[in-house]
Amino acid sequence: MATVQIAELLDVIVDGGESANSLSRPRLRRLLALINAGKVEAVIVVKLDRLTRSVKDLCGLLERRWCRPGCEVPWKNLRGSA
Numbered sequence: 437m438a439t440v441q442i443a444e445l446l447d448v449i450v451d452g453g454e455s456a457n458s459l460s461r462p463r464l465r466r467l468l469a470l471i472n473a474g475k476v477e478a479v480i481v482v483k484l485d486r487l488t489r490s491v492k493d494l495c496g497l498l499e500r501r502w503c504r505p506g507c508e509v510p511w512k513n514l515r516g517s518a
Contacts, residue, residue, distance in 0.1 A: 457490070
């Protein structure tokens with residue numbers, strides 16, 4: 437998937453067995469720490485419902501954590517179409 441997005445793969449973070457009902461998950465906290473440290477330019481999420489099941493939490497992640505001035509959030513499905 438990183439090849440499709442023309443991105444260098446920094447890490448693969450998998451929340452196996454963790455419920456996406458909460459943002460208090462160890463691997464999600466690791467991802468957010470990498471983002472806050474400026475080490476991540478893009479996040480590729482294979483299944484959106486594994487990131488969060490809450491629309492409110494998703495909006496919060498996008499607005500407060502990931503989107504900065506001039507930021508673009510490209511949405512693509514696995515086939516690469518928008």
